[in-house]
Amino acid sequence: MSKRLKLDNGTVKVQEPVPDPCTSDSSEEEEEAAKPEEIWGYNTKLPQRTAPPDLKHRCDVLNLKFHPQADRLVVATVDGRIALHNYSSERSDLALTLPTCKSTCRGLEFSGDGGLLFSGWADGSLRIHSMETGALKRRLPAAHPAGVFSVLPLTERLMASGDDDGTVKLWDYRTRASVLMPSSLAPVWDYRTRAEVMSVKQCEDYISDLICDDDQRWLVASSGEGTITSFSLRTRRVHTQCDMYEAPLTCMTFIKEQKKLAVGMASDQGKVPIFKWGHFGEHVNVFKGHPSSINAMVAATDSLLVMAYDDGQIRACNILPYKYFGVVGQHRRLPVEALALSRDGRMLASCSHDRLVRFWDIGYLYEKRFETKHMEWQERGKRGDAKKLLPSSKVKAASEFFSDLPREDEGMFFWD
Template identity: 35%
Template sequence: MHWKMGKLLDNVISDDIDISDEDISSDEVSIESSSLSSDSDNDRVSDVEESKAGTSALADGLSSHRGNTNEMGNLDNSDEENEVVKAILDAKQLCRNHPPSIILEDMITDICFHPAADYIGVASITGDIFMYKYNNEETNLVSTIELHLKACRDIEFSEDGRSLFSAGKDLCIGITDVETEMLTRIYEKAHEQPIYKMTIINQHVFATGDDDGVIKLWDLRRKENEPIFSIKEVEDYISAMITNRDAKYLVCASGDGCLTTLNIPERKMHIQSEEYDEELTCLGLFKSESKLLAASSKGKMYVYNWGEFGLHSDEFPNATKIPINCMIPVTENVVITGGENGIVRATSLFPHRQLGIVGQHDFSVETLDINKDGTLIASSSHNNDIKFWNVQYFETLNVTEPVKGGKQKRMKHNLPSSQINNRSDFFAEL
C-alpha cells in the first residue's frame, strides 16, 4: 500500500515507521547487509585525516607482516597480500564526488535545490525550512526559517532563486525573500484542507492542490489573497502537478488514479484521463517536453503524449513492482525514481530498460531533486536523511548498449553513483 505523505503526517512520526523484510524485493537481496552498513554517508569529511592515518598504519602493519612472512618463505602469500593492500590504498585515495549526507532530527517532508547557487532547502514536519550550503567536502546549515505552524509539505524556489514558496498542513502559503529571509507575502487559509502539492507556473502564477482534491491557481499581481481559479474534480489528494514551458496546460495527478488537466489561460478544465486502479504518485517530462511520464503505487509507469492526456500511449512495468513515490528526469530519456524499498533506480524510457541502482536508503524514498547543472541528485527518506548522488556519468551513458546476463543482471546492477559494488565485481578484483 502506498504511503500517502499527507495522511502520514497527520498520524505518524518518523520514529514509528517500520519496514518489514517483505517490503524489500528479492531482487535487492543480493546487496549484503554488511555492504549497506559500509555505505553509510554519516561519516563526515572531518574524518578524512583519521582515515589517511588509519590507512598509513594499515599499510605499515601489513608491510611489517609481509616482512615476517618473507622471512618464513611465504612469498606467494605476500604477493597476493600486496594486491589487496594496493587495492585498499587506491580506494582511500579516491576523492569524494558528492556532498556528505544531511541528517535531521525531524521528519523531512520536501527538498529543493536552489536554481542558481549551491544551496538546498529542506522542509520538515515541524514547519521549519532549513537552508544548507553544500560542496564535495561538507554540508553546512546556514539558516533556519521558522514559517509554518504545522508540517511544511512543499517548497519551491522561483526561477531566479530570489523567492522561496512554501505550503503546508496549516492551510497557509508563504513567500519568503531568500536573501533577507523575510516573509514577503502570506496566504492564510488558502485551502480548506491541508495543502499537499504546489508548482510554480511562471513569474506571476502558481498552483496548489490539497488533500481533498481541490486545485487552485494564484496570481501574484492581484492584491487580494484570493485564487483566480478553483476546481475540484477528484475526491482524493493531489499528488503531483506539472506544466511545460508553454504553460498552457497544468497536469495534476491524484490518489484517485487519474490525471486532471487544466487549461491555464482559459481557466477551465481541459480533460480528465481514464481512472486507474492505483494511485498516480508523481510526474515527469521527457523528450523535449513531448512526453509525460506518470508513476503509480503499483510500480507502473504510464507514458502520455503531451496534449493527449485522456489515455496513455505506452506502459512500462516496474522492475520490482514496488510503489514509486517520486521521480526526477536526469536526461531527455532517463528517469530516476525513488521507491518504498529505499532504492533509487534509473530507467531508460526509449528503449525501455532498467539501467540499475543509483543509490539506496534504509527506508522508503519520499523526495528527489536535481541540482542546477544536472550533476547531482538528492534523495530523502523516512530515516530523516538526505543523500547526494553524483549522476554526471549519465551524460555519456549509452543506454542502447546491451548488458550481458539477462534481465536479472540488469535489475541488480549498481551504477557508478551507488557506493555498493556488485558482489561479483568486488570478488573479481581480489
C-alpha cells in the same frame, strides 16, 4: 665528526665516522621505508569524494529542492522547519533557516530565478519567502480548507496549488492587502479572495503533483484517486480528465522535449503511463515490470528517468525505448519519499524515513560509454536488481567483496 689518524710510516689518514642507525636522518628513513602499496599490492589511499556527505536531521525529511541558480539545497522537515544548505563535493553547510511554523511543510518549489521559495503547509496556508534574507514576503493564511500537498509557481504573477481534498487553485500573488503582523515590524501581504483566480474540485483525493509546460497553456494535476486532470490557463477551466487507474498517481515529469509526460504510479506492478502532451484523455504507452511503487521521479535527459521506489531503491531506466540500467542509490529498505536534481543535472538528492538527506553523483549517466552494451555494471549480473549496481550506489554486491585485491598478473600476497 671525522678523525685524523697517524700511521707508523708518518702518513695521516682521515677516518670518516660510521653513521648511527638510531640517529640517521628521518628523510632517509622515509625514502628507504617500503610503502604499503608495495607490500600489499593495492592502493591504501581513500578515493576522492564526488558527492557531499549525508545531511543528518533531528526528524524525518518530507521534501527537498535544489536551487536553480546556485549550489544550494532547501530541506523541509516534519517539525515545520525549512533549512537552506550550501553544498560542495567535500562538505555541506547550513546557510539559512526560515522561521519555524507549527504546521508541516509538504510542498516546496523555487521561482525561476531562485529568488523566491513557495511552500504549502498542512494547515492549508501558502507562504512565499525571500531566499536572500529568509524573510516572509507573502502569505495566504487560509488558502485551502484542507492541507496543501503541492505548489507550483507559473509566472511572475501566478501560482498553482493542490490540497488533500482534490481542489486545484490558481492565485495571483501580486494582488495584496497590507496587514501588519504582530510578530514583525514590517508589513506582510495577506491574501483573501481577491487573489484567487481559479478554484476547481475535480478529484476526490489529494493532488499529488502539478506540472506546466513552457508555453503556459496547460496545467496538469495528478491525484491520489488515479486520474490525470488538465486545466486551460487561458480559459481557467477543466480541459480533460483521463479514466481512473487502479492505483494512485504520485508524480510526473517531462520527457522528449516536453512532448511526452511520464507518470509514476503507486502500484505493486510499478506502471509508468506515458501521455502525449496536450492529449490527456488516455495514455499512449505504458511500461510495466517495476518491482515496487514509484514515489518520485526526475528526468536526467529527455529519455532517461531516475525513480524513487517504495522498497528503498533509486533506479535509472530509459524510456522510449525502454531499458533498465540499475540501482543509483538506496535508503536501507525504507521508502524513498522525494528526489531532487541539481541545476547541472550531475547531483541527485533523496530523503526517506531515516532522517537523512543523501547525495548521489550521477554524472556517469551522461557519458557515452554508459550507452554501450558491455558496461562494467551490466556484467556484474544477468538477473536481479541487487547485482545491477551503478557507480553511484553506496552498497556493493557480495560478489565484489574481493574486487579491490590485485589480480594474478598484478602480484599476490599470502596470509600467515
